[in-house]
Amino acid sequence: MMRILLMGNPNVGKSALFSRLTxxxxxxxxYPGTTVEFTRGRLKxxxxxxxxxxxxxxxxxxxxxxAEEVAVAMLKEGDVIINVVDATNLERNLNLTLQLLQQxxxxxxxxxxxxxxxxxxxxIDVAKLERLLGVPVIPTVAVTGEGIKxxxxxxxxxxxxxxxxxxxxxxxxxxKVGEIVKEVQSLSHRHHTWYERLEDTTFHPVGGMIIALMxxxxxxxSVRAIGEAIIGYxxxxxxxxxxxxxxxxxxxxxxxxxxxxxxxxxxLIQGQVDYLRSFGLLSTGLYIPLAAVxxxxxxxxxxxGILEDIGYLPRLAIFLDxxxxxxxxxxxxxxxxxxxxxxxxxxxxxTRILESRKQRLIAVTLISxxxxxxxxxxxxxGLVGQQGxxxxxxxxxxxxxxxxxxxxxxxxxxxGFTPELLVEIPPYRLPLWRAIVEKLWxxxxxxxxxxxxxxLGTVLIVNxxxxxxxxxxxxxxxxxxxxxxxxxxxxxxxxxxxxLIRKDVALGMLAPLALSAKQLVxxxxxxxxxxxxxxxxxxxIRELGAKDTLKxxxxxxxxxxxxxxxxxxxx
Amino acid sequence: MGEAKQLVTLAEMHTGESGTIVxxxxxxxxxxxxxxxxxxxxxxxxxxxxxxFHGPVTLKVDSVHIAIxxxxxxxxxxxxxxxxxxxxxx
Numbered sequence: 001m002m003r004i005l006l007m008g009n010p011n012v013g014k015s016a017l018f019s020r021l022t023x024x025x026x027x028x029x030x031y032p033g034t035t036v037e038f039t040r041g042r043l044k045x046x047x048x049x050x051x052x053x054x055x056x057x058x059x060x061x062x063x064x065x066x067a068e069e070v071a072v073a074m075l076k077e078g079d080v081i082i083n084v085v086d087a088t089n090l091e092r093n094l095n096l097t098l099q100l101l102q103q104x105x106x107x108x109x110x111x112x113x114x115x116x117x118x119x120x121x122x123x124i125d126v127a128k129l130e131r132l133l134g135v136p137v138i139p140t141v142a143v144t145g146e147g148i149k150x151x152x153x154x155x156x157x158x159x160x161x162x163x164x165x166x167x168x169x170x171x172x173x174x175x176k177v178g179e180i181v182k183e184v185q186s187l188s189h190r191h192h193t194w195y196e197r198l199e200d201t202t203f204h205p206v207g208g209m210i211i212a213l214m215x216x217x218x219x220x221x222s223v224r225a226i227g228e229a230i231i232g233y234x235x236x237x238x239x240x241x242x243x244x245x246x247x248x249x250x251x252x253x254x255x256x257x258x259x260x261x262x263x264x265x266x267x268l269i270q271g272q273v274d275y276l277r278s279f280g281l282l283s284t285g286l287y288i289p290l291a292a293v294x295x296x297x298x299x300x301x302x303x304x305g306i307l308e309d310i311g312y313l314p315r316l317a318i319f320l321d322x323x324x325x326x327x328x329x330x331x332x333x334x335x336x337x338x339x340x341x342x343x344x345x346x347x348x349x350x351t352r353i354l355e356s357r358k359q360r361l362i363a364v365t366l367i368s369x370x371x372x373x374x375x376x377x378x379x380x381x382g383l384v385g386q387q388g389x390x391x392x393x394x395x396x397x398x399x400x401x402x403x404x405x406x407x408x409x410x411x412x413x414x415x416g417f418t419p420e421l422l423v424e425i426p427p428y429r430l431p432l433w434r435a436i437v438e439k440l441w442x443x444x445x446x447x448x449x450x451x452x453x454x455x456l457g458t459v460l461i462v463n464x465x466x467x468x469x470x471x472x473x474x475x476x477x478x479x480x481x482x483x484x485x486x487x488x489x490x491x492x493x494x495x496x497x498x499x500l501i502r503k504d505v506a507l508g509m510l511a512p513l514a515l516s517a518k519q520l521v522x523x524x525x526x527x528x529x530x531x532x533x534x535x536x537x538x539x540x541i542r543e544l545g546a547k548d549t550l551k552x553x554x555x556x557x558x559x560x561x562x563x564x565x566x567x568x569x570x571x
Numbered sequence: 572m573g574e575a576k577q578l579v580t581l582a583e584m585h586t587g588e589s590g591t592i593v594x595x596x597x598x599x600x601x602x603x604x605x606x607x608x609x610x611x612x613x614x615x616x617x618x619x620x621x622x623x624f625h626g627p628v629t630l631k632v633d634s635v636h637i638a639i640x641x642x643x644x645x646x647x648x649x650x651x652x653x654x655x656x657x658x659x660x661x
Contacts, residue, residue: 062603092609092633174606205621318620421638422608425629
């Protein structure tokens with residue numbers, strides 16, 4: 001099958017174009033480095049099916065990060081290149097275009113963000129550009145679909161223009177780009193948009209810092225407010241008023257002592273279904289992912305999606321850079337870190353935008369230790385929050401301090417270098433609400449698809465192990481560690497071990513134990529810092545390799561032992 | 572009039588000041604990375620912002636904003652459009 005590569009500079013709309021061409025929705029955002037892996041999809045071209053591959057963005061063909069390595073490596077696999085070019089930034093984009101034209105592959109150019117170029121008063125003579133490049137050039141607007149049909153219709157015309165351009169040195173290439181731009185582009189005056197004025201404010205050293213703080217506070221506040229509202233007004237009522245009666249009827253049918261009752265509904269607490277304590281597949285197994293966690297998944301990804309599409313996130317990197325350097329990272333590491341708050345898996349993968357091995361090891365370890373995913377946070381807020389908000393603050397405070405301290409130590413001990421920040425700051429764009437909703441839907445459905453089965457599986461395992469009495473043996477074995485160091489009851493060991501599979505279920509398992517507030521704080525913190533869940537574990541090994549994963553585990557173990565014990569002493 | 576060209580580093584430039592990049596003093600790797608992002612000798616550059624305590628410098632080349640570390644900013648030599656008095660610090 002013919003393979004078509006989507007290549008171009010970062011943040012020019014390759015992923016949006018990919019979704020348009022293949023109908024496969026993938027995450028597209030307004031910051032460089034959204035795509036760090038390649039994604040394959042299919043497109044019907046006449047009677048033939050072709051493969052379309054979305055490739056991470058790259059500025060040149062000599063890679064400077066893992067994401068760019070992926071991009072350059074893909075060159076060998078492609079038969080045709082669709083070079084996506086940002087029409088608002090022709091000069092720099094064409095520099096890559098000329099390099100791609102020297103690759104002996106047929107190329108076709110999608111002149112994307114065509115609408116934006118018009119708004120900015122940039123006029124490009126497409127016919128002339130086509131002639132000068134020697135390959136077809138089609139103006140497109142990937143987010144709205146403008147020009148996509150024509151692009152698809154002309155893929156067959158993609159041609160290799162290597163002969164026309166020959167081998168160019170870097171200086172010769174820039175000179176040629178300069179000539180082309182001069183010939184095809186004309187600029188007319190236009191007025192500044194209001195969000196371009198906003199742009200200047202967010203760069204201001206003091207004003208920008210204040211805005212950054214305000215945005216972070218507003219983000220956390222609105223994520224919580226929206227999540228709580230959904231739980232209070234939608235999720236709880238559905239589970240209490242509609243689902244509980246169904247379960248009670250089922251309970252009568254099954255008989256409370258039957259095995260099926262234990263597995264499906266679990267224990268009745270005072271004759272009623274208790275969603276946090278019953279621990280059956282249909283009670284707790286559905287309640288945790290759908291009623292406790294999903295509302296926060298919705299609110300977190302809604303807010304994150306808006307910030308991503310406005311283009312604000314890279315600006316945080318500027319203000320956090322100096323601080324992040326103390327942790328052996330640079331400011332742009334805030335992007336994987338923020339993604340990690342949703343789920344550690346995409347966070348860990350996103351560390352591919354970082355340049356050095358040292359940075360990636362530190363970033364991945366810090367995400368695993370100090371960044372609780374939304375599922376875990378929802379349970380922390382639900383469970384620890386019942387004891388008072390200052391206890392929730394203790395958990396978050398401990399995690400933040402561990403994040404900083406471990407970072408400070410790793411910066412001094414991990415060999416390697418941390419390069420300076422070098423990142424393109426995208427222009428603000430008004431987010432299209434359709435794009436926001438689609439992205440939110442993508443993330444929610446992948447949560448439901450991937451997390452729900454694991455949650456149900458975990459609940460099932462819990463029931464089976466209880467049935468065979470396997471927990472007693474485990475609990476006895478781990479008792480000295482739990483009681484001595486962390487002041488936790490020996491039954492908590494089961495929960496901590498289940499944290500290896502799903503952390504939200506693990507924390508849910510602590511609910512029936514009637515722990516004190518202090519014990520809840522310690523066990524939540526330990527759960528968050530200790531060993532990644534199985535999904536993160538898989539990407540951890542893939543991204544770091546076995547040796548560095550072992551190192552990361554060692555650090556996690558040391559950190560969790562120290563922090564849990566300290567909490568036990570102090571609180 | 573007739574005075575020698577004044578050259579400053581991007582780090583020393585004032586916020587909002589524009590000039591032309593004369594040279595990038597650095598290893599091949601740095602020059603190549605900056606070059607690929609459109610930061611190279613001969614380009615017009617405007618300094619958009621800086622962050623306190625030698626934090627990153629944001630610059631504008633063509634219509635693109637790019638944030639770079641302070642150390643890199645010190646390696647980018649610029650000829651300012653206008654002669655401006657400068658402090659002797661740094």
